[in-house]
Amino acid sequence: MPWHILALAIKEFLALLRDPRSRLVLIGPPIAQLIVFGYAASFDLNHVTVAIYNEDTGGASRELIARVAGSPHFEVVAQLTREAGITPLIDNKRVLLVLHLGPRFSANLRLGKPASVQAILDGRNSNTAMLGLNYLRDILLVFNRDWAARQGRRGPPAVLQMRAWYNADLNSHWFIIPGIVGLLTLVVTLVVTALSVAREREQGTFDQLLVTPLRPVEILIGKALPGVVIGTFEATFIIVLAVLWFDIPLRGDIGALYTGLLLFLLSAVGIGLMISSIAVTQQQAVLGAFLFLVPAVILSGFATPIANMPEAVQWLTYLDPLRYFLIIVRGVFLEGDGFGLLIHQYWPMAIIGMVSLAAAGWLFRHRMY
Amino acid sequence: MNDTALSLDGVRKTFLSGRREITALDGVGVRVKSGSVTGLIGPDGAGKTTLMRLAAGLLAADAGHIEVLGMDVAREPLAVQSAIGYMPQRFGLYEDLSVQENLNLYADLQGVPRSMRPERYAELMKMTGLAPFGKRLAGQLSGGMKQKLGLACTLVRPPRLLLLDEPTVGVDPVSRRELWSIVYSQVEQAGMTVLLSTAYLDEAERCTEVILLHEGRLLGQETPAAFSAPLAGRTFELHVEGMPARRLQALLMRAPGVLDALVAGDRVRIVTEKAIVPDPAQLLPAHPEVQIDPVPPNFEDAFVARLRDHDGAHGQPPAVSVKVRGATGEEVIRVHNLERRFGDFRAVKGISFTVKRGEIFGLLGANGAGKTTTFRMLCGLLPASGGDLAVAGHDLRRAAARARGSVGYMAQRFSLYANLTVMQNLRFFSSAYGLRNRHQRERLAWALENFELGDYRDVNAGLLPLGYKQRLAFAAALMHQPEILFLDEPTSGVDPLARREFWARTNALAEAGVTALVTTHFMEEANYCDRLVIMAEGEVLAEGHPYDIRRQARTPDNPEPTMEDAFIALVQGREQAA
Numbered sequence: 001m002p003w004h005i006l007a008l009a010i011k012e013f014l015a016l017l018r019d020p021r022s023r024l025v026l027i028g029p030p031i032a033q034l035i036v037f038g039y040a041a042s043f044d045l046n047h048v049t050v051a052i053y054n055e056d057t058g059g060a061s062r063e064l065i066a067r068v069a070g071s072p073h074f075e076v077v078a079q080l081t082r083e084a085g086i087t088p089l090i091d092n093k094r095v096l097l098v099l100h101l102g103p104r105f106s107a108n109l110r111l112g113k114p115a116s117v118q119a120i121l122d123g124r125n126s127n128t129a130m131l132g133l134n135y136l137r138d139i140l141l142v143f144n145r146d147w148a149a150r151q152g153r154r155g156p157p158a159v160l161q162m163r164a165w166y167n168a169d170l171n172s173h174w175f176i177i178p179g180i181v182g183l184l185t186l187v188v189t190l191v192v193t194a195l196s197v198a199r200e201r202e203q204g205t206f207d208q209l210l211v212t213p214l215r216p217v218e219i220l221i222g223k224a225l226p227g228v229v230i231g232t233f234e235a236t237f238i239i240v241l242a243v244l245w246f247d248i249p250l251r252g253d254i255g256a257l258y259t260g261l262l263l264f265l266l267s268a269v270g271i272g273l274m275i276s277s278i279a280v281t282q283q284q285a286v287l288g289a290f291l292f293l294v295p296a297v298i299l300s301g302f303a304t305p306i307a308n309m310p311e312a313v314q315w316l317t318y319l320d321p322l323r324y325f326l327i328i329v330r331g332v333f334l335e336g337d338g339f340g341l342l343i344h345q346y347w348p349m350a351i352i353g354m355v356s357l358a359a360a361g362w363l364f365r366h367r368m369y
Numbered sequence: 370m371n372d373t374a375l376s377l378d379g380v381r382k383t384f385l386s387g388r389r390e391i392t393a394l395d396g397v398g399v400r401v402k403s404g405s406v407t408g409l410i411g412p413d414g415a416g417k418t419t420l421m422r423l424a425a426g427l428l429a430a431d432a433g434h435i436e437v438l439g440m441d442v443a444r445e446p447l448a449v450q451s452a453i454g455y456m457p458q459r460f461g462l463y464e465d466l467s468v469q470e471n472l473n474l475y476a477d478l479q480g481v482p483r484s485m486r487p488e489r490y491a492e493l494m495k496m497t498g499l500a501p502f503g504k505r506l507a508g509q510l511s512g513g514m515k516q517k518l519g520l521a522c523t524l525v526r527p528p529r530l531l532l533l534d535e536p537t538v539g540v541d542p543v544s545r546r547e548l549w550s551i552v553y554s555q556v557e558q559a560g561m562t563v564l565l566s567t568a569y570l571d572e573a574e575r576c577t578e579v580i581l582l583h584e585g586r587l588l589g590q591e592t593p594a595a596f597s598a599p600l601a602g603r604t605f606e607l608h609v610e611g612m613p614a615r616r617l618q619a620l621l622m623r624a625p626g627v628l629d630a631l632v633a634g635d636r637v638r639i640v641t642e643k644a645i646v647p648d649p650a651q652l653l654p655a656h657p658e659v660q661i662d663p664v665p666p667n668f669e670d671a672f673v674a675r676l677r678d679h680d681g682a683h684g685q686p687p688a689v690s691v692k693v694r695g696a697t698g699e700e701v702i703r704v705h706n707l708e709r710r711f712g713d714f715r716a717v718k719g720i721s722f723t724v725k726r727g728e729i730f731g732l733l734g735a736n737g738a739g740k741t742t743t744f745r746m747l748c749g750l751l752p753a754s755g756g757d758l759a760v761a762g763h764d765l766r767r768a769a770a771r772a773r774g775s776v777g778y779m780a781q782r783f784s785l786y787a788n789l790t791v792m793q794n795l796r797f798f799s800s801a802y803g804l805r806n807r808h809q810r811e812r813l814a815w816a817l818e819n820f821e822l823g824d825y826r827d828v829n830a831g832l833l834p835l836g837y838k839q840r841l842a843f844a845a846a847l848m849h850q851p852e853i854l855f856l857d858e859p860t861s862g863v864d865p866l867a868r869r870e871f872w873a874r875t876n877a878l879a880e881a882g883v884t885a886l887v888t889t890h891f892m893e894e895a896n897y898c899d900r901l902v903i904m905a906e907g908e909v910l911a912e913g914h915p916y917d918i919r920r921q922a923r924t925p926d927n928p929e930p931t932m933e934d935a936f937i938a939l940v941q942g943r944e945q946a947a
Contacts, residue, residue: 007800011786011793018788018829204784207750208845211778211855212801213770 058106513544
């Protein structure tokens with residue numbers, strides 16, 4: 001590499017690492033996000049608070065209630081004796097679910113008649129309510145089967161047998177943590193590069209840089225290099241923690257993963273530099289970076305599936321480099337993908353990277369007043 | 370009635386900057402008399418702003434006692450603030466409000482009764498000449514008009530003590546004179562006391578009394594005349610027939626017994642160590658024909674003499690080494706009908722000039738005159754909207770990268786990488802210009818030695834004193850031995866000693882054949898230029914040798930006009946013509 005580009009890259013590193021605030025940007029977000037996403041963010045619902053209103057005195061009702069209380073998903077916090085007790089519990093969010101068994105529950109079961117179980121849910125958070133209801137359904141399904149077997153009756157005609165591939169326990173960490181590799185690398189790389197030109201513009205050194213014999217392409221390379229190197233370090237840090245600390249299986253080809261990472265970083269650096277060359281102050285640059293980050297994360301399929309989005313929005317996701325990288329990182333971690341399967345994720349990122357870098361280079365010289 | 374409006378006793382104030390403690394004021398004791406205009410004078414970093422903020426009760430002193438209008442500032446800051454007016458360096462005008470709305474806002478903030486407003490507004494508008502611009506947005510005013518509006522807002526409720534922090538920085542000479550007349554009218558009519566800080570030494574002579582600060586210490590408090598009194602009989606103007614003033618100055622800087630030498634038109638002004646007419650044979654053995662005339666001392670002579678006494682003698686002019694191709698006198702920079710529009714606004718209106726090799730060429734004008742826009746176009750940082758320009762035969766905007774290698778550039782405010790050390794900055798800039806290995810090491814050593822940066826080599830550039838920042842920026846621009854230098858406001862804010870040092874270096878470079886294009890808003894610095902253009906509102910008002918430009922302004926009342934007089938005459942002449 002030509003000597004003066006290297007000198008520029010070294011200068012960029014020094015400027016970044018000698019500034020305590022920039023150092024914090026490199027170290028703070030990875031730790032904070034790993035803690036937040038690694039421990040706090042989970043799609044699994046545990047300890048759903050339940051109140052029991054049991055008007056029945058038979059053994060069957062006691063058995064069903066014992067199954068609910070014994071489940072890791074539920075926590076029985078109240079026993080009701082009057083119907084009037086239900087409203088305040090739900091209203092004050094003390095319980096998510098009230099299980100009501102009528103006075104003839106056990107008797108009806110013994111007579112082979114349909115015995116109904118009423119579940120009253122707090123529907124204010126629909127997602128949580130649905131999850132709680134599903135856990136209750138599972139318990140009821142098993143209860144029905146066992147009851148039928150004991151009574152010597154035939155069980156239900158069709159029985160569901162489930163096997164989850166790639167993630168046998170359906171542990172949502174396995175889905176979220178590989179995603180953090182993409183999310184966090186994007187945040188750090190974007191902020192670092194978005195600040196780089198804007199900082200120089202703010203301090204007036206960018207003019208100084210433009211009058212040197214360095215060509216815009218060389219400035220671009222010198223500025224992009226630190227972003228790519230730092231992004232690679234950040235991603236490696238999280239990949240190592242994911243495997244060693246969170247025990248996520250890394251089944252695929254590391255080479256395929258890093259090829260994807262490099263292309264992803266190229267596009268992130270390009271977008272960061274583009275934002276940076278439009279911004280006049282560092283404040284504008286950070287604001288611009290987050291203006292891009294928030295939709296980029298939502299449209300990437302990090303948390304919500306792209307397939308659920310309206311079709312027009314789905315088209316928009318093709319512009320989002322994180323979309324492609326999440327497929328790569330999850331594919332390599334859980335599915336064990338190699339190069340062949342990921343080729344169609346590589347080239348869109350390469351195009352996004354090239355276009356945004358070219359735009360940034362053009363803006364260097366044309367956006368300056 | 371107490372005749373002291375403001376008094377400070379043994380005041381000390383320190384700040385923490387990173388891990389270093391910076392002493393802004395060190396045991397300062399001053400008294401400001403009621404009904405006077407007192408000038409607070411000193412270079413950047415002398416502690417002027419800190420003193421102002423302490424007096425306004427916006428900062429608390431570490432030690433010492435401050436009394437304003439008979440009140441203890443530490444104990445009653447709110448009472449003090451309601452009795453004084455304080456105009457900081459960047460006055461808080463709301464740029465999206467009109468002139469009148471700004472006045473209304475400050476009248477509301479200061480609780481001026483509505484019944485008194487119409488009369489006060491009329492008075493202020495008349496005084497500042499802003500009456501025709503009542504509906505204009507403050508953001509669209511010129512620098513001078515903004516300062517006048519700021520002053521009007523501060524005066525909307527007449528304070529008994531007025532603190533003005535550098536009200537004339539970056540303001541054109543005409544507006545500066547107007548600001549001064551407003552200040553004096555307030556003192557005379559309303560009996561106000563004014564404390565005013567400034568970095569322009571010529572303004573000191575307009576004050577009743579002067580407080581001189583340097584690096585947080587008080588160097589003296591006297592009348593301007595008393596300051597220059599010790600220099601009586603020690604100032605002379607010299608002239609050698611046929612020798613350029615610049616070369617004469619370089620010789621005199623090294624002459625024995627000379628404290629200071631300064632180019633003044635086609636002559637050189639010197640301050641000697643003793644009050645006797647110097648002997649030509651001793652002063653300039655090679656030029657016995659030198660003509661020596663005694664002249665009265667001015668405030669700047671006194672200031673420099675004091676600082677020199679304080680800091681020790683000045684060093685030798687630095688050694689320069691450049692390889693210049695081409696002959697002196699050849700055309701290097703050519704500008705023809707250059708124009709730049711920003712939307713409807715024409716910042717530069719079709720200007721033309723040429724610069725020859727080995728010249729120091731000045732672009733003079735107030736803020737907003739279009740000189741920085743012109744400058745940026747010449748450096749290739751901004752495309753021209755019309756006209757032609759060529760630097761060493763190239764348009765730098767379109768030229769190959771190599772063409773930029775023969776140009777050195779020093780940006781406004783000495784832009785450097787603040788959190789890189791002196792050495793890292795120099796290393797980066799020299800690498801960017803393609804210096805490597807032994808050559809680079811040699812140039813680095815040259816820069817550290819010649820600019821006396823050795824003691825600071827591992828200090829972050831952002832923490833350097835301003836004078837050293839200027840040196841570093843200059844050194845960085847010279848690492849690759851350029852033939853053409855672009856220097857944008859290279860002396861703004863630095864003290865007179867650093868300014869002299871800077872011009873000594875630039876002179877030496879010009880003698881070696883380097884071409885320098887310099888912008889400045891210090892009118893008196895025009896004297897250092899071989900030729901210059903004076904710009905106002907995007908047009909060239911005058912072009913030529915500084916001596917000729919000054920001569921144009923000669924009148925029977927003012928046979929020896931200064932560059933500022935000449936500038937004002939030019940601006941007024943243009944207004945009359947319009």
